[in-house]
Amino acid sequence: MSWTIAVGVKQVPDDDEVGIDPDTGRLDRASAPAVMNPPDRDALEAALTIRDQVGGEVIAVTMGPPNAKTVLEQAVAMGCDDAVLVTDRAFAGSDTWPTSLTLARTAEALEADVVVCGEETTDSSTGQVPPGIAAHNGWAQLTYVEGVDARPEEDRLAARRDVEGGHELVAADLPVVVAVAYGEFDTRPAGLHRKIYAENDFEPTQWTAEDLEIKEEVGLDVSPTSVGGMETVDPVDRRGEVVDDIDDLAEVLTEVNA
């Protein structure tokens, strides 16, 4: 018995390298280098763990512009068996509804038993895409997952989930979409030979909206949500007073506390 495990990865601006625009004093994300969405590294490790438990293959998937194939190379270097780049101008402006549709169709085309994603992306932070993929396909979903336990004899995947104030263990029928809690899986290092292969010889499969037969169902025009405006947020005015003497601080605390 072996499973096909698809893992979603996304290219995002590197949060640690996001600079401040000197003219406006605001964050300048455009100049930051592109990296793999950090929670997706956890997802990759979770996908490889499931493969260790049950056998099969891990296929990395990204939806993005052609240059997003760098994150796929990285995923292959880290141990993925194969990768698919879903790229098409038709996807431009997609909100989470068509984005999850696209990834759902991709997972179906791969005949995936499990789809693993990070809990959210650092550039949009919605966390809506993994449940969206599951809902489009009518599959089970497990979000905020901290540990995975493949149970091939039951055709199920069990997972430990973080819930408010505690944890639960849930078993879901295959196929299942798993969203991994950020910071719960330590990523294994990429092997040197794998790295060389990924960078030099590997080419991901490329699929378009037409290949997935969803050309009319994606993009800005069919997205239920739209951005109505952006306002900059004024920083809260604080005194910014740094005291040298701990007595002064104790005094302030006593006053506030009174």
Next chain:
Amino acid sequence: MSDDNGSGIDVDEYDDVWVFIEEHAGEVMPVSWELLEEGRTLAEKLGDELVALVIGEDVDEIAEEALARGADRVLVADDPVFEPYRADPYGEQFRAMVEAYKPSIALIGGTHTGRDFAGRVAVPAHAGLTADVTEIDVDDDGLLQARRPAFGGDVLATILCEEHRPQMATIRPGVFEAAEPTDEADGEIVEADVVVEEADCISEVLEREVGDTADITEAERIVAVGHGVEGDLEPARELAEALDAELAASRAAVDEGWIDGARQVGQTGKTVRPDLYVAVGISGAIQHLEGMNKSGTVIAINNDPNAPIFEHADYGIVGDLFEVCPDLADRLEGDLQEVVQ
């Protein structure tokens, strides 16, 4: 479901403001009552009814409480299949209820369960869903304006959903005041048809262990720890005790596993608004500031004089937190004793 975006539905057929009451084993998440209060404001502006959505098992008391806290109507789906929460039966039930009752707006708490649920139900309903909303209003045309922080909290983006219904949003806990119970409840409780059967469910909860859920959003005083505490919470705990404050944390401290995620303040955690916020060993990343902006007095303790937190604090001290915190705690205990004497 409408596949034909924009032309598939008549938005005028949809009205009422729905609030999802999140309950686990009879206990309601506080954010649900916050949404009921905010939902009331929206419903009045729109001239619509405020409807509480209660899904679970043996939830009569919760339905009554929702009425007491201001719902005009409570839609109840009561069945053992809904306890404990699972995404697939809840999602299917919600889809059926949207089809039957056609709500215009649906508000859901931005908890783990709320985000799991919202992401699941927006797809089959072909709804527009906005995540992690911190401000909400309706415009002159009655269109929901859901505002959410973007670009690390630098910008507030307004998200609209013009041609689809319901207009859905997950709302960050702690942003709004909770609706209080009154004696004047005169709404009605409506039993909804349960469309889900256990045999059709594709997931099974094998174990569930939940303790007391910390609620830092209600705290009047907070001592929050960051990466600088290096895993040792004792100094901060001592200070918190001296101040009678709740302990909270930045994402860094939660990710390290030093403290429970329910105590996380910031963009991916909770919004707090205590009278006093003491940041211990917190550098002051913009994602964290966003969750503590509504605090009264902010005090920073950090050994790095260049830490951004000092610009966002009212008072700060540059020093080793392992010395400053116990020292401060001692002085405060001394002050209290003086007052007592």
